[in-house]
Each structure stands twice: as structure tokens, then as C-alpha cells.
Amino acid sequence: MSLEERARRERALQQGAARASACRACAIGAQRRNNVYGEGDPCADLMLVGEGPGETEDRLGRPFVGRAGELLEKMLGAIGLAREDVYIANTVKCRPTSQGERGLKNRAPDPAEMANCRPFLDEQIEIIRPRVLLALGAPAAKSFLGPSYAITKQRGRWERGPLEIPLLVTFHPAYVLRQTGGELTAVKRLVWDDLKAVRSRIDELRAELPSASARQVDLFEGPSVVE
Numbered sequence: 001m002s003l004e005e006r007a008r009r010e011r012a013l014q015q016g017a018a019r020a021s022a023c024r025a026c027a028i029g030a031q032r033r034n035n036v037y038g039e040g041d042p043c044a045d046l047m048l049v050g051e052g053p054g055e056t057e058d059r060l061g062r063p064f065v066g067r068a069g070e071l072l073e074k075m076l077g078a079i080g081l082a083r084e085d086v087y088i089a090n091t092v093k094c095r096p097t098s099q100g101e102r103g104l105k106n107r108a109p110d111p112a113e114m115a116n117c118r119p120f121l122d123e124q125i126e127i128i129r130p131r132v133l134l135a136l137g138a139p140a141a142k143s144f145l146g147p148s149y150a151i152t153k154q155r156g157r158w159e160r161g162p163l164e165i166p167l168l169v170t171f172h173p174a175y176v177l178r179q180t181g182g183e184l185t186a187v188k189r190l191v192w193d194d195l196k197a198v199r200s201r202i203d204e205l206r207a208e209l210p211s212a213s214a215r216q217v218d219l220f221e222g223p224s225v226v227e
């Protein structure tokens with residue numbers, strides 16, 4: 001990838017971020033603190049798409065920070081990738097909220113919000129053209145594969161994403177963090193299978209990358225991720 005091409009992509013993403021920041025197509029556009037457009041390597045082989053910013057992401061203006069972000073970084077590390085090696089975005093760029101007893105609380109983006117925001121996501125995919133897309137969680141999966149997509153039954157198989165890019169779906173790190181006991185063990189195993197598949201697919205598509213040598217690690221080691 002030439003320096004010129006990298007610079008072109010960076011400029012295109014900056015322009016997209018500026019347009020998203022000015023966008024008020026949804027009510028949540030007026031409620032959020034920061035527009036969370038996305039971040040990472042504009043020449044990444046792997047692009048991750050989550051559902052939407054939460055409270056911490058909204059406050060910091062960055063995707064996947066906090067506990068879910070820590071786990072995501074462990075997941076990436078398990079297949080030999082750093083956060084800086086990938087591009088991370090969400091289906092919506094503004095934090096979806098609803099009124100709770102103690103103020104605003106996070107919620108999943110609704111279909112209208114995801115439809116409104118889809119041009120920004122499509123533009124990111126078009127600019128980056130990753131070799132592999134990884135959808136994190138059911139809302140992201142449904143945004144690509146339709147509302148009837150059932151993550152528990154259908155995840156783990158390769159799908160065709162936008163621009164025919166290979167797309168895999170796995171569980172959202174925040175969902176993984178909510179599991180306990182045997183369910184946690186089972187979900188960890190499934191996520192690990194998905195990560196290995198992603199690593200292998202990237203290796204196949206980019207022969208110059210080191211061959212898959214990811215070792216299974218405990219994604220949950222360390223007290224800061226699961227208390």
C-alpha cells in the first residue's frame with residue numbers, strides 16, 4: 001500500500017467523520033455528546049463492526065473502550081492483531097439511549113437509526129475495502145444479513161458482506177461479559193472458533209502475512225475484564 005493511497009484513505013475517512021459529526025438525521029444525533037465515527041488503520045485487512053456507542057464511547061468519542069473494549073483487544077491479541085492493526089466502527093455513530101430511572105441508559109439501535117446511518121458505514125467499508133469483515137453481535141449481523149438473522153443458530157459460517165467481502169459474525173464482547181458459568185465457557189469456545197476462522201481467512205487472502213499460529217489464550221485472564 002503506497003503512502004499516497006494511505007493518505008487518500010485517511011483524508012476520505014476524515015471527511016466522512018466530519019459529515020457524520022454534523023449529521024442530525026436521527027433524534028439521537030441531537031442527544032449524543034460525541035459522534036463516534038470509527039478509528040483504526042485505513043488500510044486494515046480486518047474491519048470490525050459493532051452495534052453502537054455506549055456511555056463511555058459517547059463520552060470519549062471512540063468505539064469499543066471500557067470493559068468491552070478491553071476484551072475486544074484481548075480477542076484481537078489472541079489472533080496476533082493489535083487494535084491499531086484493524087479498523088473499528090459501529091452500525092450507528094451516535095449513542096442510542098432510552099430514559100431510565102437514573103437518566104439515559106444504553107439501548108440497541110433501532111432499524112430506522114441503522115438505515116439512516118448505513119451510508120456512513122458503507123462509505124467506510126468502501127474506503128477501507130478490508131479483506132474480512134467481522135460483525136460483533138446480533139444488531140450488526142442483522143444490519144448486514146437481514147432482520148431474520150439468528151446469531152445463535154447462524155453464526156460461525158462465512159457470509160457475503162458488502163462489496164462481496166467475506167463476513168463472519170461472532171458475539172459482541174459486551175454479551176460475552178454478561179455470561180457466567182457454563183454459558184460463559186460455551187460462548188468463549190464459540191468466539192475462539194470464530195477468531196481462528198478470521199485469522200485463517202486473512203492468512204489465506206494475504207499470503208505474505210505470517211501463517212496462522214494463534215495460540216488459544218484465556219480471553220478472560222486478568223481481573224480487569226471479568227470480576
Ligand code: SF4
Nearest residue numbers: 023025026029094117
Ligand atoms: S446515528 Fe448516524 S444517521 Fe443518526 S444522527 Fe447519528 S450520524 Fe446521523
